[in-house]
Amino acid sequence: MSELWPWLAVAGVGVLHGLSPSSGWPLAAAWGFFHARGPSRALRAWLPLALGHLLSVALVAALVVTGLAIERRLLLGLAAGLLIVVVVLHLSRPGGARRLPAGSLGLGLCSFMMATAHGAGLMLVPALVSLCVAETPGRGISASSPLALALAALLVHTAAMLLSAAAISLGVCRGLQALAGRRG
Numbered sequence: 001m002s003e004l005w006p007w008l009a010v011a012g013v014g015v016l017h018g019l020s021p022s023s024g025w026p027l028a029a030a031w032g033f034f035h036a037r038g039p040s041r042a043l044r045a046w047l048p049l050a051l052g053h054l055l056s057v058a059l060v061a062a063l064v065v066t067g068l069a070i071e072r073r074l075l076l077g078l079a080a081g082l083l084i085v086v087v088v089l090h091l092s093r094p095g096g097a098r099r100l101p102a103g104s105l106g107l108g109l110c111s112f113m114m115a116t117a118h119g120a121g122l123m124l125v126p127a128l129v130s131l132c133v134a135e136t137p138g139r140g141i142s143a144s145s146p147l148a149l150a151l152a153a154l155l156v157h158t159a160a161m162l163l164s165a166a167a168i169s170l171g172v173c174r175g176l177q178a179l180a181g182r183r184g
Helices: 005-019 025-035 039-044 046-066 072-092 104-117 122-133 137-141 146-183
Strands: none
Touching (some): 005 146, 025 046, 039 146
């Protein structure tokens, strides 16, 4: 059983991230309700949101596996700069200000920036060290390389986050539709 604890921790942190509004479920619910009047748009918003989150967590995992360190402010500055570039490009297009405020790239960058800002990957460090670096019981599940174990942990974490956040965004979108239907 001790071999499963790091994996359960990785999945549990993913579920907790999915429940947090900073994971992007309010954006996905808004996309579904205001722009398509249906949950299908909310589900389509989850690909860029999940990719942004996965990229942020992957950077932390790569640093853990390689033993490197990076200045967090530098990473946040890079993410914020990329988001500003996307906003400027969007607003410079004809009719850009009247269109949907964030396309898929904007959602992905926003997700990357939020995940980096609230330390999504940092919460995984103890589990990643247990799985990838240390000779601990969690490493006993597989004789895989640390990089393969880190990738598997990232996929488990992101899938758990995506499932919990998608469930909330769909519920909120459907709830808003029901309220709008009652009001006429």
